[in-house]
Amino acid sequence: MxxxxxxxxxxxxxxxxxxxxxxxxxxxxxxxxxxxxxxxxxxxxxxxxxxxxxxxxxxxxxxxxxxxxxxVGLANYRRLLSDDVFRTAFRNTLEIVVLCGIGIFVLAFAVTVLLRQMRGRKTLRSLLFFPHIVSPIAISVALGLLLAPDGLVNAALRATGLDALATNWLAPDQIFRTIMVGIVWVTTGFYVILLMAGVDRIPPYYYEESELAGANEFQKFWHVTLPLTWDVVSVAAVLWVINSIKIFEFIYAFSGTGDAPPVGSRTLTIQQFLVSTGGRNPSYELGYACAMGVVMVVLIVLLVALLRRVMRRDPIQF
Structure with missing residues (x-):
């Protein structure tokens, strides 16, 4: 036993x-x-x-x-602190990251809410993405022609009796704001595609139950769409921070006229290019340009780390 x-x-x-x-x-x-x-x-x-x-x-x-x-030790970095042009480029870069980012994601969220219930949304998605696949140089040149003092935009405003709104969109004191609007228009379609990829995986019964509870469109977005696509939104935000700091062709072609773009429209990438090889009289200061590149890398790392910290959420299973 x-x-x-x-x-x-x-x-x-x-x-x-x-x-x-x-x-x-x-x-x-x-x-x-x-x-x-x-x-x-x-x-x-x-x-x-x-x-x-x-x-x-x-x-x-x-x-x-x-x-x-x-x-030269830290001389190049000390020079950055006292360089007025660099400080302007740094401020313009941050404005693109923050202000254009807010505009892009607000528009992307609004378009996503509209497309979710529309027929033929795949076709509309493709049309929205189209500006992103066209050469930035071609788009910036075309926008420059449209926004010229005697361009189509001002001609249309005058023809409709809105002469007060017609202005020199490419003036040195206004060109950077025009560039920011152009960046928002060109870039929004890409982030609509990313957000729609997250929206498409949400089960329809979540929206059906929210409708039965009497939720309006904003409440459905705030309580259903946004929480269930938060991981996609986080990735899209990180991509925007990285890509926005590296924007070059669109700004240079939009504001460049064969010579260096005006100081008011320069970003870190533009200024780095001009210091190293660009402009009519390039200085070829590669050590100084590399110092700018290091600052750009540090800026990207800090912003991405801060963004990931702020947007950290527990994943929602559905």
């Missing part, structure tokens, strides 16, 4: 894990290395190494190939 009891207990007792499971796990992890290593090496060679070189050059005075580097 005791033998049977012992056998039963042994049969019911959980089996111990084989001793070689640890070795098997290590062997499985080792399989990943040959697949990951080539991509990692390419990434290190093409992205990480140039970035580190840029940090090194930011502490040098250098005019490019053929010129000898001269260590």
């Amino acid at each position: 005791s033998t049977l009891t012992t056998l039963a207990r042994n049969r019911l007792r959980p089996k111990a894990a084989p001793r070689d499971m640890g070795a098997l796990a290590r062997q499985q992890r080792g399989i990943h290395v040959p697949f990951v290593a080539p991509a990692l090496l390419v990434y290190l060679a093409l992205f990480v190494a140039p970035a580190l070189v840029g940090v090194y050059v930011s502490f040098q005075r250098w005019r490019g190939t053929g010129d000898r580097m001269e260590p």
